[in-house]
Amino acid sequence: MSHEAVLHGDAHGHDDHGHHEHHDTFLTKYVFSQDHKMIAKQFLITGMVWAVLGGLMSVLFRLQLGYPDSTFPFLEDLLGKWAKGGRISPEAYYALVTTHGTVLVFFVLTAGLSGTFANFLIPLQVGARDMASPFMNMLSYWFFFAASIVMLSSMFVETGPFSGGWTAYPPLSALGDASPGSKTGMDLWIVSMALFVVSSLLGGLNYIATILNMRTKGMSMTRLPLTIWALFFTAVLGVLSFPVLFSGFILLIFDRNFGTSFYLSDIFVNGVGALPNEGGSAILYQHLFWFLGHPEVYIILLPAMGMVSEILSINSRKPIFGYMAMIGSLFAIAILAFLVWAHHMFVTGLNPFLGSVFVLLTLLIAVPSAIKVFNWLTTLWRGNIRFTPAMMFAIGFVSLFISGGLTGIWLGNSALDIHLHDTYFVIAHFHIVMGVASMFGMFAGIYHWFPKMYGKQLNNTLGYIHFWVTIAGAYLIFWPMHYEGLAGMPRRYYDFSIWESFKQFGELNKFISLVSMIVFMVQLLFLFNFFYSIFKGRKLTNQNPWNANTLEWTAPINPGHGNWVGEIPEVHRWAYDYGKDGVDFIPQTTPVGADESQH
């Protein structure tokens, strides 16, 4: 019966059916929308704005790192007193580095990535009309929006934005007198982050409830696409780890504003004297921070993994290799994510025995990670591969995940970490494995689901240019940093040219800066492709352009609020019947035939 309902939906697939059922005003349709698809687009576009701003910041501080002796008059026009004489001041440099980190980690790769794809894909792929609580979902976006506004406004205060690093360690974060950025900038930073935590909790609660409670008939947990499994574990990680960060922030607020001594002790501050505080421990903050901070890495990475699994399978025209192993490894990663936070703290005077436990647990992550990598490679193996831009980015993700993951084995080792800690080796490692890899996952997701989001196609040629320049650029930027880090070049320094030992890297730094500018320009090309295609892109003629199995492609092109016309389709099989019994693809809504082989 419901199969007929699906056919009915197909017959009307080209119409925009949802709209005549709801008389939305501009405000309820585009601004305070409770439609998960519109909220997803809001997250995506806000995330893109932040990606451009955060990327631009990295280009600016790369100018300083690559050309420490040169002056660029346009910088003074752009930044005013922060770049007197055309050279970025040390304060501005630290503010740029800090804001780049905060924005990219939280606003782009958390809100922009899981905010977009969890909102967009969960109801569509599990077969639900909307989220468990569309209202909370709307609130989730608007808390993020408020967080964005507060963070943005911190750029314009007299003493500048917070500049003590994205991790906001005390005393720089707890003590207003510590640096210019520790004053109003830090107040705004913490307000913004508190709003952001609320946003991600509201989102995460909804994602979990929707996945577990709102699945359509026949959609058992083991028939869920891997995107949904990944987004599920992401949400669980967020819901359990963000509150701990929040409690760390509360204590930080008390130290900043109410004179308590959680993190501050009687340290001596130049020009101020010894603090009246007694017995505080800055390390305590690090524990609370990294208890979120490490799961956060997987909050960023898991959605990308899920989408890549999906895209690799669809474009290899083969079932995903080791579906249950993929779920199991996601689960293992989610558990281990909570047990490794102290590997960020090997040099804090941590008990070496405790350190060795964290080394063991950290290196254990290599097992589920390797399972995932081999499963992706075996999915590609002998596949009938379609090299769409989404597929290119998905393959690029696997490449980056391997390259960056291997250096994780170095850094997870406490003995090696003593040398490598806080060097460019760390920068190289986490940018490749978490930053760029997740960006690739996000790009793969955008290229793949753009037709579902906007009913148009992105331009493929621009997509290929975007891919090749970005992957080449990513390796050209971050690969050399391994050498710099091994040579001991510390991160976060303003000017390396004054050290004899790092002068040898002057040319290399110039090269890295140059490539980073080119890569940034190419992202603007992607933005052009994105916005041009929304309005002028090739219109979709087929509601299932990739010949994919999952439920979102059974919904009409440009689905209205409620997603499906008529009944929600019923699910009869898993999402990966590609090339089964000689049939190219069998959608999840197709009943299992009597003569069909069992998977």
Next chain:
Amino acid sequence: MSTLTTREPQRIHPHRFIMWVAIGSIVMMFAGMTSAYIVKKNQGNWLAIELPVLFWYSTAVIVASSVTMILAQKALQTGRSASYKALISLTAILGIVFISLQWMGFKDLELRGIALIGPQSNSASSFLFVITGLHMLHVLGGVIALVVLFFRAFWAKTSETGVVPVQLVATYWHFVDILWIYLFIFYQMIA
């Protein structure tokens, strides 16, 4: 909005499920706090504080408020609207009494010369203030929810859909009750 209903019978109402996950989330926040408390205590420079006697009274009050909440739900199920409204109000009032007692407990500590915040404070008392204060804010949230329920009881007929919000508030209310009992025992055992 008829298209927005799902046709499959629900295992558990999604909103109730969200509440349970949210409780898990709040538990993690307090777990973070109490873990930090233990870590900090073991680092020394720790003031042993005798808890205010008022905390015993407040514990009794919040346990009583859970009982009135259960009775309120019973009243709602059996359709005794007047006693439902009375019991809901009583629960909210007990919540306010609880918050006041906690606040008076803080004042009691300050009278004994124990600074909760400020440069003279020890992190033992600051922790007590921050964790208890955070819990008070959660109780306050529950009181606000109870007040909303109270007014809803006048607006709408209590139909099947009206039961879920009451269940949500009840679950949350019992949770903040149990959370306080945990914190109270924690203070006694650890401090």
